[in-house]
Amino acid sequence: xxxxxxxxxxxxxxxxxxxxxxxxxxxxxxxxxxxRQSLGQGLEFxxxxxxxxxxxxxxxxxxxxxxxxxxxxxxxLTIQRTQQEDSAVYLCAxxxxxxxxxxxxxxTRLTVT
Amino acid sequence: TQLLExxxxxxxxxxxxxxxxxxxxxxxxSSLQWYRQEPxxxxxxxxxxxxxxxxxxxxxxxFQFGDARKDSSLHITAAQPGDTGLYLCAGVRTGNQFYFGxxxxxxxxx
Numbered sequence: 001x002x003x004x005x006x007x008x009x010x011x012x013x014x015x016x017x018x019x020x021x022x023x024x025x026x027x028x029x030x031x032x033x034x035x036r037q038s039l040g041q042g043l044e045f046x047x048x049x050x051x052x053x054x055x056x057x058x059x060x061x062x063x064x065x066x067x068x069x070x071x072x073x074x075x076x077l078t079i080q081r082t083q084q085e086d087s088a089v090y091l092c093a094x095x096x097x098x099x100x101x102x103x104x105x106x107x108t109r110l111t112v113t
Numbered sequence: 114t115q116l117l118e119x120x121x122x123x124x125x126x127x128x129x130x131x132x133x134x135x136x137x138x139x140x141x142x143s144s145l146q147w148y149r150q151e152p153x154x155x156x157x158x159x160x161x162x163x164x165x166x167x168x169x170x171x172x173x174x175x176f177q178f179g180d181a182r183k184d185s186s187l188h189i190t191a192a193q194p195g196d197t198g199l200y201l202c203a204g205v206r207t208g209n210q211f212y213f214g215x216x217x218x219x220x221x222x223x
Binding site: 004031033035040041042043045048050056060091093098099101102104106107111 | 117119143144146148153154155156157158191199201203205209210211212213214215216218
């Protein structure tokens with residue numbers, strides 16, 4: 001079946017503009033995570049959705065970052081008033097249940113000029 | 114602040130050599146996973162270790178979980194160019210939260 005799909009794969013935006021990044025999870029995967037990865041580095045947790053529960057937003061770096069997940073499926077990560085330090089690869093991952101592995105998309109490479 | 118520190122950060126070796134990557138923390142995890150990531154792609158799971166002291170082998174890769182479930186190692190025997198990539202460990206707590214390490218970038222030179 002299809003894997004986790006992220007769009008766009010690349011996004012270049014000017015400082016101060018808003019951007020929306022999309023994640024289409026694997027069908028039936030109830031848990032969805034957003035991570036941020038700087039060049040060649042480890043992953044920084046941003047936000048976690050589990051079913052209909054309130055999301056864990058503890059990793060969002062500022063109030064410019066927000067995310068939603070509609071109908072327990074597609075998720076959108078929004079960054080308002082982008083800054084150059086927001087430049088990174090944003091990865092979405094999903095899984096079916098506790099203690100099971102994460103399935104990652106190929107990420108969106110965001111460049112803020 | 115990273116809960117999991119990996120070493121070395123960068124590693125460049127000749128084909129056929131052996132190597133070990135370390136993943137260390139002061140925190141206890143219920144399980145630990147290792148992922149490999151290639152350029153332009155998301156990380157892909159290699160293995161999950163659950164029990165303290167557990168050793169798992171995947172062909173030329175050997176994974177060990179520390180007795181206290183705070184650290185792990187990945188040993189590759191006779192490295193091949195196809196092993197090139199970014200290796201990430203991830204500690205799991207409560208079944209929900211994944212804490213990723215700082216990453217080890219491996220280059221195997223033919």
